[in-house]
Amino acid sequence: MDSHLRSFLDVPRDSHFPIQNLPFGVFQPKQGKPRIGVAIGDLIIDLSVLEELGHFRSPEFQDQHVFSEDSLNAFLALGRPAWRKAREIVQHLLSAETPTLRDDAKLHARIFHAQKDVLMKLPARIGNYTDFYSSYHHAHNVGTMLRGPENALMPNWKWLPVAYHGRASSVVISGTDVHRPQGQIKPPDASVPVFGPTKSLDYELEMAFLIGPGNSLGEPIPIERAMDHIFGFVLMNDWSARDIQAWEYQPLGPFLAKNFCTSISPWVVTAEALESFRKPLPQQEPEPLPYLRGKNDLTFDIHLEAHLQTSSMDSPAVITRTNFQNLYWSVAQQLAHHTVNGCNLQPGDLLASGTISGPTEESRGCMLELTWRGANPLKLPNGETRKWLEDGDKLTITGWCEGDRYRVGFGEVRGRVLPVV
Numbered sequence: 001m002d003s004h005l006r007s008f009l010d011v012p013r014d015s016h017f018p019i020q021n022l023p024f025g026v027f028q029p030k031q032g033k034p035r036i037g038v039a040i041g042d043l044i045i046d047l048s049v050l051e052e053l054g055h056f057r058s059p060e061f062q063d064q065h066v067f068s069e070d071s072l073n074a075f076l077a078l079g080r081p082a083w084r085k086a087r088e089i090v091q092h093l094l095s096a097e098t099p100t101l102r103d104d105a106k107l108h109a110r111i112f113h114a115q116k117d118v119l120m121k122l123p124a125r126i127g128n129y130t131d132f133y134s135s136y137h138h139a140h141n142v143g144t145m146l147r148g149p150e151n152a153l154m155p156n157w158k159w160l161p162v163a164y165h166g167r168a169s170s171v172v173i174s175g176t177d178v179h180r181p182q183g184q185i186k187p188p189d190a191s192v193p194v195f196g197p198t199k200s201l202d203y204e205l206e207m208a209f210l211i212g213p214g215n216s217l218g219e220p221i222p223i224e225r226a227m228d229h230i231f232g233f234v235l236m237n238d239w240s241a242r243d244i245q246a247w248e249y250q251p252l253g254p255f256l257a258k259n260f261c262t263s264i265s266p267w268v269v270t271a272e273a274l275e276s277f278r279k280p281l282p283q284q285e286p287e288p289l290p291y292l293r294g295k296n297d298l299t300f301d302i303h304l305e306a307h308l309q310t311s312s313m314d315s316p317a318v319i320t321r322t323n324f325q326n327l328y329w330s331v332a333q334q335l336a337h338h339t340v341n342g343c344n345l346q347p348g349d350l351l352a353s354g355t356i357s358g359p360t361e362e363s364r365g366c367m368l369e370l371t372w373r374g375a376n377p378l379k380l381p382n383g384e385t386r387k388w389l390e391d392g393d394k395l396t397i398t399g400w401c402e403g404d405r406y407r408v409g410f411g412e413v414r415g416r417v418l419p420v421v
């Protein structure tokens with residue numbers, strides 16, 4: 001339906017950022033302060049300049065200047081009417097049919113920046129970060145390793161979207177190196193724990209969404225209104241230290257095994273851009289309780305990959321191929337569940353999916369599953385093997401929706417493993 005849209009800018013067909021996408025992010029040019037932009041092809045259009053020129057004088061923006069800010073938070077707080085309007089305005093201005101920017105060559109140097117020349121920043125000041133556990137196959141695989149196939153899923157898993165509160169301060173932007181964490185580890189054959197660097201560093205392929213207006217304390221968001229609060233989506237790598245996790249996680253869940261670093265991609269793909277890629281949510285059995293039942297609940301067809309490049313490889317190898325549709329719980333259900341007790345979500349909060357594994361071996365979203373806790377090491381194309389991530393390894397997660405002769409992509413989230421500080 002969007003395939004007829006064309007920009008006056010040249011955008012290659014396999015670009016993640018055609019005029020159909022228009023994701024929002026925070027960037028800092030070589031000279032100047034961070035501000036908000038939208039990615040188009042290899043370029044960024046500077047929304048702070050468009051705002052200065054008066055293009056966003058519309059009631060949805062409530063006379064606020066949100067695009068010269070160094071985070072999306074003020075824009076997120078404005079809600080879906082402003083998000084839709086901003087997208088419409090930028091899409092119109094970038095269209096091949098609109099002369100305003102197309103024919104004003106003098107303005108181009110001021111409003112367009114090459115992505116390769118700027119520094120991308122975290123898209124939001126993230127006040128709170130929650131990580132769900134919503135892929136059936138991930139939960140089933142991990143549960144099988146811990147408790148055997150008969151008791152793989154805990155009794156609550158199909159009744160509620162299980163989650164834990166993560167740590168917001170260590171969420172970092174793509175490209176940030178991750179140092180191998182140290183901690184307490186109890187080897188299976190030892191009677192007491194030892195202290196040292198993790199020997200089982202892992203990635204988790206996830207997606208996450210940013211919260212818009214949010215709710216007041218004590219006022220749940222009903223599932224039918226969930227999408228009013230979901231601005232858009234990023235890719236996420238939830239770096240994990242499996243040996244630290246195994247020793248610490250009972251009875252309160254993950255702590256130091258997860259909060260040393262969580263990486264996200266810089267461009268936030270809006271719910272509007274994903275509209276053409278909606279899919280019905282697969283049947284849930286047993287039927288969830290009424291507060292988790294949305295009349296038109298949905299998911300999205302998003303192809304996802306993880307790539308690994310060791311320091312002796314010339315190019316990365318694909319180690320995971322999966323899809324967002326492998327999630328059992330929808331984002332609307334996650335949000336409705338998160339607020340059902342009155343917990344207040346705030347603009348810029350980050351809610352993540354949990355590792356997105358599918359039914360096949362290739363679709364497993366972390367090393368823990370791919371190597372079955374190290375029992376079947378991964379064989380890489382250059383002959384190397386990996387049970388876990390080693391120092392110097394680069395891990396990249398990418399993803400996109402395949403349209404009719406265009407892609408709505410998420411770019412990538414990448415990080416390199418460095419030795420213990």
Ligand code: CA
Pocket residue numbers: 131204206238354355
């Ligand atoms: Ca996780």
